[in-house]
Amino acid sequence: MEGNENLSSAMRERGLTQAELAVKVNTRLFCAGFEGTVSDRTVRNWLTGKTLWPHIRQRQALEAEFECSVEDLGFVAPAQKRRTSNEPEEPVRRRNFVTAAAGTAASTVPLVAPRPTMVGASDVLRLRRGVDALVTLDQKRGGHGELERRALAGAEEALAMQSRAASQRIRLRLFAVAADYTGTAAWSALDARQFDRTQSYLERSLYLAGMAQDPVALFDVWNMYAIFARQKLDFSQAVDAANAAQVTAICRRDPMFSSLAHARAAIGHSHLGARQAALRAVGYAHEALGKANPGDPRPSWISFYGHAELCAMTAIVRDRIGDPAGAEASSHQALSQIPEGFRRNRALATTQLALGQLHQRDVDQACDTADRVFTLMAGDPLPGRMRSLLGDFYRDLISLAPKSPTAREWGDRYRAEWSRA
Template sequence: MEGNEDLNCAMREAGLTQAELADAVNAHLRAHGHEGTVSDRTVRHWLTGKSRWPHRRQRDALEAVFGRTAEELGFVPPGRPSPAVEPEQHVRRRNFLMATTATAAMVTPINSRPSMVGITDVIRLRNGLDDLMTLDDTRGGHESLEQAALVGASRAMDMQHRAASQRIRQRLFSVAADYTATAAWSALDARHSDRAEQHLSRALYLAGLAQDPVVELRVWNSFAMLAHQRQHFTQAVDSAQAAQATAVSRRDPLFASLAHARTAVGHSNLGDRQAALRSLGHAGEALAKAEQGEPRPSWMAFYGPAELNSMTAIVRDRIGDAAESEAASHQALSAIPEQFRRNRALATTRLALAQLHQRDVDQACDTAASVFGLMSGNPLPGRMRSLLGDYYRDLITVAPNAPVTREWGDRYRLEWSRA
């Protein structure tokens, strides 16, 4: 008898125990006038595969709790040998047909009800985060995304005024912290540093109330990037090391790898070659131990071998290893998923910098120009504009009188005006 791994994964993503899922299903049944008779033993039968197709009312309740069909939760109708479910992440099941002016609508609305807040409400509210991260992957940080995230945080905090268990209150604080951290990231990517710092401070406070080490790591990672933007490189290292010290870094090697990689970037900015390479080594070792199939929040989807190669390219270029930086950039670009368009554009700019620092000016300019095509249709996020500005300054330094420098400068100014 095969266990139901889809349901098990959905429960881990939502942070639900068997008893909590039973409570959530029973709450839905009672809200619709039915008797709530599901127990943790019932859930155990679902998980082990002993019960492969629950009663209709139970299926409806499960679908409401998780926002997925029964088949997507691993249940099999009688007479069907296996679930006909495409192997895609939950976030990719939605049709993402949202214009920028309607970004705020992606935060899933919660109906105001006098009843007690339950896990279903928390899951429904958290689902909006996936949509925001999808937009960020494609376009990058911008003000409407930032505002939509703040709306989500406000809704989570408003629900604190309703009756709820202490565990649900902590989860609401966690959702609010995640939304606020998303707003901070959007401001950071747009290079609105003062707003980013304000949001990060608030997110760290909420994460503390939630006792959520995952959000704490996310905030410290963003603090390290903010310090880098402000050229406070010692503070960037301190923030990255704070991310290393979180409980989730000790528990999950993937998060530890990100924290070590961010520390390596900080050391490279300080010119500490050995410390930077040592941190890169720790990042690689941790990543090799990480279980890639484990459920993690959608904001962490960007990190893996491709992103570590991207960060390696940054470190290598800053410590003077331009050839190694170019190789790492090529490795990153060969592995970055297509949906991470902003990340591909950033990695491409890093490749251009590595080529330029090897005096391959024509190739570097061709590479850098391709960034505008990658981001066609959307304004360049502030962080990318800044990086392209760094490229142009280095280009003028390396080849001030070359015709390609003037040509690229004209293209850069044209694209800048469009942004």
């Protein structure tokens, strides 16, 4: 049975868990004078498609909460029997018709006024699906020019809709979507190591996230700032950005986000040589992740993060603090769990594994592992961030084993792959 992706996207877009949506729907039912009977299980049935058409009062509450029709939220009305000519009309419909007819005799105003062009939740959901598609593309290939251009076009479309009629809630959601698109462009530029454009996009995304009053979008920007600062070798700023991500409201609600912020801080501390601070932050990251519910609705961009990615980040920390054996073990743990579709992530984790092996002086094994990166990314240019990490491997390789035939052979292949990229 297929799930209700529209409702799931709407919940992710607002950062709602199943329990939180149940509370919101029940609150609206109570305010309307009805008993609130929606539970986590009710919402789960909506999400899995087990319930295709909720009770009318629940439908009304959902429409009020998301400001769109239940059809836009992915619900499907059951097929109804065609009304025969001798069947009586529903009383409400008949009353509406009589009222409209009486009004026609007294006025020349058309019965059906032109509907103003408004932006609704369905428009936001459509734009959100565009973000999700770009995230999927990034996971397979990494940052590149076409991804960046499509992200900027999506942001422009979202902002252009601000000139049309919309409720205040929809306007905030449009700013949030624009922030996500701009953040995607920033991530693409960062992955390609185009730092000037990255800085510009991150500043713009931070502004839009603030306009949206969206803690998830704010977290996303600070998370990218932490990566950006690390790539620029400004490790103090990387820690500061990770701490800024940690104090966003979403970290108080969802330990998954808190775990990621701690992991970013751990990497920054490890580069600063703060061994105990790095290990403490890694411990906090693992602890928080253990409390997270993997099934809670979240934005698509954080789908990369889980135990596998945390192991990959732990490998970076372990290697930087002088524990290459621990780094190798963590990399193996990561690669055993990173999904096959996350090709760029698997290639980065494989490079980190090669570094851990090299720093244990296992040159032949390290070169063999690093070779697998080119196989993983075959058919696409290596993203700039990956080329940089492979450059770190090559520099350490010629430093530790300058006369090794295996090292020279690997260096030849590295230069050939670099020229093709």
